[in-house]
Amino acid sequence: MDRILVTGMGVISAIGNSVDENHIALVNGKTGIIKGGGNFPSRYAGILPFAEVLMSTADLRARLHVTEPGVTRTTLMALHAFNEAIANAGLTDAQLTADDTALVGATTVGGMCLTDELYANTHGDHENIEYVGSYDYASVNLFIQSHYKMTGVVNTMNTACSSSANAIMYGCRLIKNGLARRVIVGGTDSLAKFTVNGFNALRILSDEACTPFDENRKGLNLGEGAAFLVLEKEADAGDKKVYAAVSGYGNANDAYHPSSLSPGGDGPYLAMKSALSNANLTPADIDFINAHGTGTENNDEVESRAMLNLFGALPNFASTKGFTGHTLGAASAIEAVYSILNIDRQELYPNLNFKQPITGIGVQPVVAYKPAKINHVMSNSFGFGGNCTSLIFSKA
Amino acid sequence: MMFYINKTNCISPQQTFGDIDIEQLHASVDNKLKVLEPPYPAFTANAIRRMSKSTRMGCGAALPLLADSTQPDGIIIGTQVSGMEENGKFLNQIIEYDEDMLTPGNFVQGTPNTISSQIALISNNKNYNITHVHRGLAFENAVIDTAMLLNESPQSTYLLGGVDEICANNHTLDTLADWFKKEDCANNDLYKSNTNGSLSGEGAAMFYVSNNKTNALAQLKAITTIHNTDVDVVKEHIRNFLLQNLPQGEKIDLLLSGENGDKRALHYYTFCEQLLDSGTPVARFKHLCGEYPTASSFALWLACNFVSGQATVPEHMLKKAAKVSALKNILIYNTHKTAQHSCMLVSIP
The missing domain is CATH 3.40.47.10 (Thiolase/Chalcone synthase)
Structure with missing residues (x-):
């Protein structure tokens, strides 16, 4: 079987509107978490820190030349990243519309980003109905499909915070099973009153910039963004620039609690273990882990334990949530781009805001930028419902 | 697969x-x-x-x-x-x-x-x-x-x-x-x-x-999905699906049609019926389950019960009088909001 290679990437996040801009911020340790960006209406905008894409929805629409009604911010960010990825991979129009090109995208908020509009439409406003067809998750990928007249397999996945890792995994499996020759895979989520209030009600939003894996962590910051990868078979890549190979993936369920991980971290452990086995690698082969590392009390402790159980002595690891916040359905795709940059540029980016290891665990993430020899990177994503997925990217 | x-x-x-x-x-x-x-x-x-x-x-x-x-x-x-x-x-x-x-x-x-x-x-x-x-x-x-x-x-x-x-x-x-x-x-x-x-x-x-055939109710033989509103494209796609997946010499014995009373969707179902031998029984299911995005899963449940003989096709499902017997191959065709379509071919194990 041909290897599956990454031939194109696109990303938009709080630290930049392209892969290059994101890379510069990662190298320079420049966070995107701020108070008061103001692109989404909520009483917490400006009070709590968020990692916002500092471009208004109207500007995004204009920049992307989208004139159709009913297109949400979630979809616009997805299209932005999608466009960069397909241009980067040099996909032709004929390839985009071919029936062996698949699109697999993830989102957890979809059209629910329009919290106020949805409330109005479900409570008597029957006049302003521009968005009534876009309330679901699939609206994002159905727009991209119809925008580019795609005819291959199109799918949308939502497994909460591991959604886009599952989209990447699913895209690889479509290729391996012969249901697609090339896939465009990723995820998107925009900041919304809906999710902000959900996480705030759970009391896991920090009032300061998040500090993943730190003893005194206070919770997560929400962020927004989108990222897509173009995956092609080795035989089709020709003389294209190849960023990395997707060499393994694993999906498992923690089967413990709707919104927190089991103390032993069964789900995370099994996801990582199954990714290694799928990649035919041993723990010692992994040079770096892009951890889920949200900065919550529960995640960072459980993830640390699960990594220790599997790896014994940990390889270099870091969470990039201190740059982008937690972008939910986009997180795994954005972090896939960063993991691939680790490989392509042979360097590591810091886990921001870390000061003191967690008592009783004592693991210490990478805290400063450094060049490093990197062959294999594992990227972790764990979501509500115990949905855990790990991906492994390797030097091609 | x-x-x-x-x-x-x-x-x-x-x-x-x-x-x-x-x-x-x-x-x-x-x-x-x-x-x-x-x-x-x-x-x-x-x-x-x-x-x-x-x-x-x-x-x-x-x-x-x-x-x-x-x-x-x-x-x-x-x-x-x-x-x-x-x-x-x-x-x-x-x-x-x-x-x-x-x-x-x-x-x-x-x-x-x-x-x-x-x-x-x-x-x-x-x-x-x-x-x-x-x-x-x-x-x-x-x-x-x-x-x-x-x-x-x-x-x-x-x-x-x-x-x-x-x-x-x-x-x-x-x-x-x-x-x-x-x-x-x-x-x-x-x-x-x-x-x-x-x-x-x-x-x-x-x-x-x-993959275990023993005591199975039914076999899901093939599935395809379509994103398009053009009825000709949809029709061609279904035709190819049948050509590729229906074993030679066999026919569709029953069409489970997702017809749903929406006048904008009717012609997709009519065209699908025309692809089959005239006289192929057509059974509709949306008056049983209503319209919802995963209604095709209800149709698959019906198909399993029909091919396994656990249930017979009730009169109220049949589009026109027809004799339904010896069910070997059932085609489920469904469209949701006319932009998404699917076919599933369900057979005896």
Whole structure:
């Protein structure tokens, strides 16, 4: 079987509107978490820190030349990243519309980003109905499909915070099973009153910039963004620039609690273990882990334990949530781009805001930028419902 | 790629759970076909109280299939927006309490992967677990995922399901978007209607599947999905699907048609009928289950029961008088909102 290679990437996040801009911020340790960006209406905008894409929805629409009604911010960010990825991979129009090109995208908020509009439409406003067809998750990928007249397999996945890792995994499996020759895979989520209030009600939003894996962590910051990868078979890549190979993936369920991980971290452990086995690698082969590392009390402790159980002595690891916040359905795709940059540029980016290891665990993430020899990177994503997925990217 | 369906359960607006009786048609109320929820002996009162309706019926249909079976190697669910009723409650809290002092229960229950994860939690299943949410092809993508899993791991077994619920918010939004009828329409008059929209429906259909032919109810022989509104493209695609997948010398013995009383969708179904031998019996199912994004999972449940002889095709489903006998191959064709289409070929094992 041909290897599956990454031939194109696109990303938009709080630290930049392209892969290059994101890379510069990662190298320079420049966070995107701020108070008061103001692109989404909520009483917490400006009070709590968020990692916002500092471009208004109207500007995004204009920049992307989208004139159709009913297109949400979630979809616009997805299209932005999608466009960069397909241009980067040099996909032709004929390839985009071919029936062996698949699109697999993830989102957890979809059209629910329009919290106020949805409330109005479900409570008597029957006049302003521009968005009534876009309330679901699939609206994002159905727009991209119809925008580019795609005819291959199109799918949308939502497994909460591991959604886009599952989209990447699913895209690889479509290729391996012969249901697609090339896939465009990723995820998107925009900041919304809906999710902000959900996480705030759970009391896991920090009032300061998040500090993943730190003893005194206070919770997560929400962020927004989108990222897509173009995956092609080795035989089709020709003389294209190849960023990395997707060499393994694993999906498992923690089967413990709707919104927190089991103390032993069964789900995370099994996801990582199954990714290694799928990649035919041993723990010692992994040079770096892009951890889920949200900065919550529960995640960072459980993830640390699960990594220790599997790896014994940990390889270099870091969470990039201190740059982008937690972008939910986009997180795994954005972090896939960063993991691939680790490989392509042979360097590591810091886990921001870390000061003191967690008592009783004592693991210490990478805290400063450094060049490093990197062959294999594992990227972790764990979501509500115990949905855990790990991906492994390797030097091609 | 294909698989066998070894067991199936369905909670629907008709008597499909436990003792099956689809001869007697349960009527729609206020243009809605709501599920007949059975008692759920497997859950404690507290667990039921916390569950959204879609989680309740999803788990309710799934758990009996798992009771005396090997632990499945994965749980694969298709749903458009299960949990939206819980989402709606949280949305109302946000606006009505002005984003202050909210309780998170509805938010957590509102994420659509709650069904697959609750089944995993209750049955202590730590294997592959996924939720496909691709609107009218959410269940079909779950089927494709399952077929790939069985291709990758032929000895495994999987739990596959399709679930969606009627809730105030999706009913209102889809009515505003012109997908549900605005005038009163009873389900036994659905196909006489010549207006936009259908009746609102819901349900949960679960399938325990494997490559094991022994005692199987049915074989899912092939599946295809289409994103297009051009009727000629759709017709050509279905023609190719049949050419590629129907064994030579065999014919479609029954078309299970997703016709739904929406005048904008009718010609897709008519064209599909024209692709088959004249005289091929056509049975419609949306007056039983209503229109919802994963209604094709209800059709697959019907097809399993028909090919296995566990149920016969009731008169009220037949589009025109026809003799339905010796069912070997059933074609399910469905379109959701005319932009998403699917075909499934279901055969005797």
